[in-house]
Amino acid sequence: MELRKSCTLMGDVSTQRIVIEDGAFFKGAIDIKGNDSRAEVRKPLAVAASAGMSAGSTSGSSSGASSYSASPDPQGSFLDSK
Amino acid sequence: MSSSGNNLMRWFRGAGGSQPKAEEGAKSAPRTKRTCIGLGEFMRNLTSSGEQKICVLDLGPTSPTNIALLTEMGVRVFNEDILTESQDSNYSVKQEDGSLQIDPTKFFAENLNYPADQFDAILFWDVADYLPESLVKPLVERLQCMLKPKGHLLAFFHTKDAGGESLYSRHHIVQKDILELEPIQGFKLQRIFNNRHIENLFKDFASRKFFLGRDNIREVLMVR
Numbered sequence: 324m325e326l327r328k329s330c331t332l333m334g335d336v337s338t339q340r341i342v343i344e345d346g347a348f349f350k351g352a353i354d355i356k357g358n359d360s361r362a363e364v365r366k367p368l369a370v371a372a373s374a375g376m377s378a379g380s381t382s383g384s385s386s387g388a389s390s391y392s393a394s395p396d397p398q399g400s401f402l403d404s405k
Numbered sequence: 406m407s408s409s410g411n412n413l414m415r416w417f418r419g420a421g422g423s424q425p426k427a428e429e430g431a432k433s434a435p436r437t438k439r440t441c442i443g444l445g446e447f448m449r450n451l452t453s454s455g456e457q458k459i460c461v462l463d464l465g466p467t468s469p470t471n472i473a474l475l476t477e478m479g480v481r482v483f484n485e486d487i488l489t490e491s492q493d494s495n496y497s498v499k500q501e502d503g504s505l506q507i508d509p510t511k512f513f514a515e516n517l518n519y520p521a522d523q524f525d526a527i528l529f530w531d532v533a534d535y536l537p538e539s540l541v542k543p544l545v546e547r548l549q550c551m552l553k554p555k556g557h558l559l560a561f562f563h564t565k566d567a568g569g570e571s572l573y574s575r576h577h578i579v580q581k582d583i584l585e586l587e588p589i590q591g592f593k594l595q596r597i598f599n600n601r602h603i604e605n606l607f608k609d610f611a612s613r614k615f616f617l618g619r620d621n622i623r624e625v626l627m628v629r
């Protein structure tokens with residue numbers, strides 16, 4: 324199965340192999356079955372060309388995230404259930 | 406919701422009030438990569454406990470990269486681009502003041518129709534920051550119901566410092582803890598959640614773990 328850039332697919336897919344072009348719209352479930360199964364990403368030609376041009380501007384920045392436990396905020400909230 | 410709360414929401418929305426339309430054919434901005442500790446933890450939890458496949462729901466715009474990576478892990482991937490769907494005027498009803506507002510009942514009649522305890526994990530991304538107000542709470546309640554007990558939900562929230570012009574992004578999982586963000590034009594940040602808002606919104610979840618990034622994105626990993 325191959326989903327092209329302009330493709331809109333609504334529904335569930337069960338297949339051994341699927342190729343999805345960047346830009347395809349999918350709503351549903353994808354189930355890949357079998358031992359020799361896989362999903363592939365394929366860039367549309369126009370996108371692939373522009374991606375090649377902009378590759379140098381892609382930054383590899385790291386978020387450097389740190390985790391913490393949130394403490395209750397004393398201020399009121401618009402999402403408070405009242 | 407209190408009236409001061411409504412005012413605050415209106416302030417965040419700006420003067421416009423109407424929902425932005427996704428600009429078709431808009432040129433995509435350069436993609437950027439970010440390391441995500443929350444995503445790394447989310448991915449590590451995607452382990453099957455039995456013969457049944459793990460089910461993951463991706464609520465962002467369709468990402469072939471995510472589908473390829475997750476299906477390669479043996480995951481059954483579900484995709485619903487909930488924010489784009491919310492732009493459909495068929496779900497809106499006219500209010501007393503003449504404005505249009507999305508009716509959650511109409512919206513959920515055609516979106517996210519899944520049984521309870523369907524998903525092992527949900528990728529919520531930063532959808533909540535851009536979603537129309539009337540859908541936020543009902544959507545979170547629905548997600549909580551669809552998620553299996555001990556299932557994980559990963560959400561991102563922009564902090565105040567990120568600025569009101571923060572672009573909505575398509576999230577591509579390029580490695581288990583590295584995301585590629587592809588900005589998408591046409592969606593406006595609707596609100597900024599602080600920790601208290603997030604705690605309230607996801608109050609029915611068993612736990613919430615926060616990861617604060619230097620890029621003003623707060624990752625939150627929720628466990629049902």
